[in-house]
Amino acid sequence: MHIQSTKPDTVGAALVDSPVGLAAYLLEKFSTWTNPDYVTKSDGALTQKFTMDELLTNVMIYWTSNNVASSMRFYKETMAKFYELQLDQIPVSESVPAAVADFPHELMRGSRALNAYQYRNLVQYTDMPRGGHFGAFEEPQLMSDDIKSFARKVLDLEAIEKSKQKTTK
Incomplete structure (x- = not known):
């Protein structure tokens, strides 16, 4: 999550030009953000919680709409100012x-x-x-x-x- 929170445009620019790169990036998130123990599984345990159709549909939504970079900005905009704006205190x-x-x-x-x-x-x-x-x-x-x-x-x-x-x- 660190790179999305600090440099979303850098990684976003790289992913909009490569469907394989986009799939690899997103699928890694679906693996490790679902359960950190999945990182040790050879297949990332991707089909433990999701079907391949669900995963590929998700990847295709980002690919066809060309919005992976803008979707990552959410993390940047909220994480960067979370404590400064005291969002947890509202x-x-x-x-x-x-x-x-x-x-x-x-x-x-x-x-x-x-x-x-x-x-x-x-x-x-x-x-x-x-x-x-x-x-x-x-x-x-x-x-x-x-x-x-x-x-x-x-x-x-x-x-x-x-x-x-x-x-x-």
Whole structure:
């Protein structure tokens, strides 16, 4: 992630001219950002979590849209100024219900305490049993179940709040 965070245009320029280079770069990320242990596997354990069709579709989206360089700028723009702008210190209003799905191999994990501080109405915090940087892509069922659980909790809380308002009138 360091090169994307510091020199996205350099690597981006190299990747827009080489479909093989682009595929190699992206597939390495799908391997090591999913689980750091995959680096020791001869095939990067790419098909452990993804099908070849899913991987190649992802590569082709970047290739045909010619946007790998601009997609890397996200890392540069957020990482370079993260602490300067104190992005981790911006609390989200208590009126906004929030949920965190904490995947164990996520590269940019925040602690439960930090998330509770930032998201003042943290309705749900889930320690996911597996998954990495591409958590929703790697574990769609886990992610879907977690989102549904959060939605149910928010709806239940809203129903309780409405019930309280009726009884106080």
